[in-house]
Amino acid sequence: MSARDLHGPGAPWGEREPGHRSNDAFSVIGRPLRKVDGLAKATGAALYADDLVLPGMLHAKTLRSPHAHARVLRVDASAALALRGVHAVITGADLPIKYGVIPWTPDENALAVDRVRFIGDPVAAVAAIDEDTANAALKLIRVEYEPLHAYMDPRESLVRTEPAIHPGKPGENGNISKHVRLDFGDVDAAAAAADLVLEGDYTFHGTTHAPIEPHCALASWSADGLLTLWSATQITHYVHRALARVLELDPARIRVVQPCLGGAFGGKSDPFSLEFCVAKLAQKTGRPVKMLWTREEVFYAHRGRHPMQLHYRTSASRDGRISGVDAKILIDGGSYSSFGLVTTYYAGQLLTGPYDFPSYRFDSTRVFTNKPPCGPKRGHGSVQPRFAFEVQLDEIAEQLALDPIEIRRRNFQGEQTRTVNGQRITSNGFLQCLELVERASGWKDRRGKLPFGRGLGVAGSMYISGTNYPVYPNDMPQAGVQLKVDRSGAITVFTGGNDIGQGSNSVVAYLVAEELGVPVEHVRVVAADTDLCPVDLGAYSSRVTFMVGNATIDACRKLRAQIVGALAEHWQCEAGRVRLIEGRAIDTGDPARSLPIAQAFHIAEARCDTLGSTGSYNTPKLGGDYRGGTIGASPAYSFTAHVVEVEVDVETGRLTVPHVWIAHDCGRALNPMLVAGQMEGSAYMGLAEALMEDHDVNRYGLHAGPSLLDYRMPTAVDMPELHALIVESLDPEGPYGAKEAGEGPLHPVLPALSNAIHDAVGVRLRHLPFTMPRVLRELRAAGIDRRARERAKPARLATPPHAARGGAR
Amino acid sequence: MLRMPQFSLERPRSLAQAIALLSEHGPAALPIAGGTDLVPNLKHELHSPSVLVALEHVPELHGVRVLADGALSIGAMTRLADLALHPEVVARAPALAQAASLVAGPQLRTMGTLGGNVLLDTRCQWINQSYFWRQALGFCLKKDGTVCHVVEGGKKCVAAASNDTAPALMTLGATLELEGPDGVREIALDEFWVADGINNKKLGQGELLVRIRVPQQRAGHRGAYGKLRERGSIDFPMLGVAVRVDIADERIRDADLCVVALAARPLRVKRVGETLAGKPAQGPELETAIEAVAELAHKQCHPLPNIPGDADWRKEMVPVYVRRTLLAALTGSGPVHHV
């Protein structure tokens, strides 16, 4: 199905010509417009979950486990309940039903039922007249624990079965969360026949999202027994389902609303303990109940990037063509499943582009440990393998004396093709990405030629624009949109899409404005409210622009057909002549005939009926024909290439990154400013993970520093110049050709940094994070100290840095 | 957000009133200056005062003056942001201005004061945490517990003095003017410290730091501050190095070097003056002497795993930052900081 089939004839986008931007045909699309909620956020007028206050509202707090692994023997809340101002205390017994975002692995309880699995696991919740009373009550709850052996090392979880963190079926190791092994082609034969086989170990540490807004939820029951939950979530629909399940309620009695959200990055894409707790406490007390987590609690709730130990063996021919990739990955999942089933697949499934390799095997195992649970963080599951593979690819280039960009070009998979694991690739602008970063960074004149201590590195990647795998199997659309037309000329769009700061509400408004010819200011977006909006599955897997965007266009086309039909009758002309553009309806055959858009709506409403429409999007059938073959199958893939420049201080181990060039194929930039923002934000996040961030526990299993002081994220002064270079490959199925831009551009920055370090000092860093102590250790192990600069070969000093830099900025 | 504990707030308008209030309430009262150290510690339940005595409106604690003898008299309530830019401070005590300019981040320097910085509580990764966290740990010697997690079996808290301005003030020979219920006293900053992480200073009960006196430096005074931290802003020092060098006739006459963020008190590296005295202010002979000082500091400094940051690596950073900060002082190019 092509975009034309999907959207019908007369779609207002240009012909597909590589490198040619056809945005001139658009009024709204392609323009760097302000976000629809930009002013509200900048002025502080936007209402976040914690801004909501209801009459009689109580405040809730969570009691958490001080043990990494223990049986809960007894919880005595009588003293807490007796405290003046305390309205209710709930424990695991009040919410015994397990849940999990993936329906096959429900292993979480809102509050511990019989066992706690990490320091910070929720045990009880209190609702009281204010936060201080609730906190005081927590200190009065007596819990009896029987401590169990705690697992901190994932390698131990692989081999030791007792005690099991999640006791499984008899004969199964309850410490193994998921194992996937998939074989495509014959990697062993490829290795035997290869000119070069490179094998190595790589490490990716844990990192977390740290959105600026902590999780917060507010629940209220109406007099007639309807539950409303406002929650800082990126998956309204799944929270709706999970609430019904755990509270044993008819979902028709539940409404879930996502207020303005202060960032998520994957950290709000599970149903969370606080959502069930406030709902239950509100039910018990008959009053609205709010819970706002502290920053520390956000670190415990985590769901961040999985630490992975990765082993890669890559086979290649003398001319640099990859013939096989063989991966073995151990994934530290922390204490619960979360999205872990998907993570385990993604760790293998998403590596099969932008390069073509005829044989591939991956063997990934996710284990449980007694640490805060891991989950999806921007670039879910694929950032870690990408790091390992792109560093290994650089090593291959080095051994074969090939330019690192050249080896990536040689292995380019092409467009309109199929990957070794059966994924369909449509548009693919990876070569343009490579070309742009090569040119912008001055690569040809500078790589390998900068003075000792300075270097350039490259890496590439691909990512999904949503997947065709809804987390629960169903045949309904993945995204739905509804439009309502007002006689004033304003249009209201109802969408289940979750705007988490990425700008999806803005994108919806731009599309409606473009399609129906109304000014953006006349489009109101009502989003992520289960009572008002058609279902969208949520803001994850970079699916919203692609899927909600297509659903929006679908709804607009239907509405437009009605309006255009009515005007054609009115003007007695062919419908093809009528255009809705920039606030007017025009007869293109007789431009003198034109009407303000509101009048056009009046004519249509008089002739048709109350104006409105619905639209939806569902993925075509995609994916390989094997178990798990649909996981990672996306209607379109984005592609990215980065060049990172680094300066290495060989005395301290400090890495300074002056520049990152980010080229990203987003299909079409519906708003180039938002796309560039996503690209820069992604590069920031990836670089932060490489240089500083480290989400870990200490020797007692306690979080090593659950605060924004101890969990080091770069500040503005720590950041390089980020150069966003947008590539538009115009995907045949994306909305106006758009693909994702929010996650893909994160991937290459980490391996590109490692590759740049190699260019700078000749040392390969394979184990993240590249903190100063680690870098210095590795430099020393390679015999590099402050006298190395003097010893450096004069050839490396050939080009003066400033002369070479000029053209690059 | 972590909640602030309940307390009542007193806002005295004179030094006498402030001292009277502190005497009246005894240990149940604590003074608060900018609050940038105290407030996080209150939220972490490291103190539970019932009264806070705000020093903001005590006029005696404000103002930077140059005294008749050329000394600087700096009110304890001087904000770090103002201190860092004060022309007299920049001219007369460059190391102090530089250290103040690198404390925390811009917002915190706008609130935080020099007095609060001198009196900053010691820091440790096992103590600057929430009550829940410390309880899960089983607490430690410094507060609510009986063991130390830094030194196994240790009976003494070794939480790190982490105040950037302290070593700079020590190299400048600063003295503190204190006033309490028993009157006024003056104490050399060198004498003020105790090697005990639980309380590393000799501040009497109910006593206030009124002013800090930085004596007139010799002609040819050079100073610099070097700060090691991961980020270019916000973070406490992982190592702070302050340097004073006195130059006369192109030669070093005297020198001093103090470090912070290693142990419970700021430390002076010994024999720096002797090693550098008489050396030319530039050239190979100076370089050799600087190497010798770096070596001295390396031998004398023993970072502990008290604050975040690999302790072995922090030890390796001592000679690097000593060398860089000495050079910066000599060339007038401080502070030494990576951004």
Ligand SMILES: Cc1cc2nc3c(=O)[nH]c(=O)nc-3n(C[C@H](O)[C@H](O)[C@H](O)COP(=O)(O)OP(=O)(O)OC[C@H]3O[C@@H](n4cnc5c(N)ncnc54)[C@H](O)[C@@H]3O)c2cc1C
């Ligand atoms: C995120 C963060 C980062 C920081 N980074 C740094 C850093 O890099 N370097 C650094 O040195 N500090 C740092 N700090 C600590 C703090 O901001 C500074 O040390 C600041 O100078 C403290 O001054 P204040 O006025 O806010 O002190 P307060 O918090 O008001 O007081 C500190 C202590 O001194 C006592 N006190 C204050 N004034 C007087 C007085 N006149 N007489 C008697 N007692 C008094 C108070 O009772 C309290 O015990 C940081 C703090 C935070 C929150």
Ligand code: SF4
């Ligand atoms: S050094 Fe740290 S762990 Fe040891 S007693 Fe002091 S604060 Fe506690």
